């Protein structure tokens with residue numbers, strides 16, 4: 001029995017399902033990680049994997065990046081938690097505002113879910129309206145008003161609305177189809193009580209689904225015409241697709257933005273930001289309450305400052321390298337799958353991609369759900385046997401990092417060759 005298997009048996013006795021977040025579980029048991037560096041993680045059985053999960057996108061700069069570790073080590077000598085304001089929070093806020101012109105003021109929180117929860121509460125406080133609109137398959141964290149037709153672990157486990165959530169809450173969340181402007185228009189016309197529209201500008205929790213031409217600009221146009229705050233959930237796309245996120249990439253200004261994953265490069269930090277008149281509604285100045293003991297803690301803040309500074313410093317090289325590597329990898333996989341006559345789609349952009357085993361283009365929740373998840377599972381296990389770790393679900397995304405090298409790519413292409421053959425048979 002492997003060490004990971006023994007540890008999993010032990011973990012199940014004290015941790016529900018043996019994992020601290022549902023997407024970490026896969027059959028027959030997840031490997032237990034001992035350490036990581038650069039592009040690699042090592043398990044408790046001394047296997048080294050090339051990591052393409054990368055903290056679900058957080059590790060844009062790779063594991064244990066030296067600029068981040070240096071900043072955090074320095075802060076450790078000064079203190080870990082003060083619960084008083086610090087200079088570094090101002091520095092981080094200015095860096096975020098510098099990268100995201102739609103943000104005039106920003107509040108720091110700890111997780112992506114906390115950021116979207118605050119964003120939605122702000123939208124309701126600002127408009128004094130009740131309902132929110134979300135898109136089918138978008139994932140915005142694990143709180144009641146967004147756990148409706150969500151992607152990620154909910155799609156993977158076939159949960160439409162989470163047990164334990166109140167109907168009173170979920171009935172105020174209206175769900176419309178991604179890449180379907182008419183559906184959004186119809187829903188807004190039918191409902192006068194819309195407080196906000198929340199969207200992942202690039203859908204990275206249903207596999208990878210790209211916004212079709214003009215979809216986002218139409219969403220912006222319709223929300224503006226109807227005075228409805230538009231929330232861009234850039235928890236994945238922030239810093240990953242551009243230093244200023246998807247809003248820079250698509251040249252669209254949302255009213256509220258949420259950031260997390262790549263903001264902290266592996267440390268717990270998130271942010272919600274937007275126009276002054278909305279952000280100033282937060283307590284204590286305003287009456288939209290939001291609070292947290294660990295918010296703006298100096299360790300996470302030092303990591304986030306170092307992340308943004310590093311990204312801004314190397315941006316000219318960083319994004320072109322990631323795009324080139326992503327193109328090389330996805331072309332190779334596409335060609336191999338085509339040669340093997342395996343029906344498939346590959347969606348990719350900047351440093352993310354996903355393969356779907358289906359002959360129909362994947363453009364929304366339904367088409368993603370229609371892909372052959374069994375084949376994906378087979379591919380995942382074969383990749384893992386060949387020391388390549390991608391997120392263990394069809395409804396997640398393959399993430400590249402700056403730490404990947406050409407030789408990692410070569411090994412990964414070989415592993416996909418074997419994995420695709422295993423799918424075919």
Ligand SMILES: *Cc1c(COP(=O)(O)O)cnc(C)c1O
Pocket residue numbers: 056110111112113114116139140141142200204205233234235236260261
């Ligand atoms: C991961 C994710 C979240 C939730 O972030 P947590 O830090 O896990 O709470 C929210 N929105 C999107 C788009 C995400 O991918």
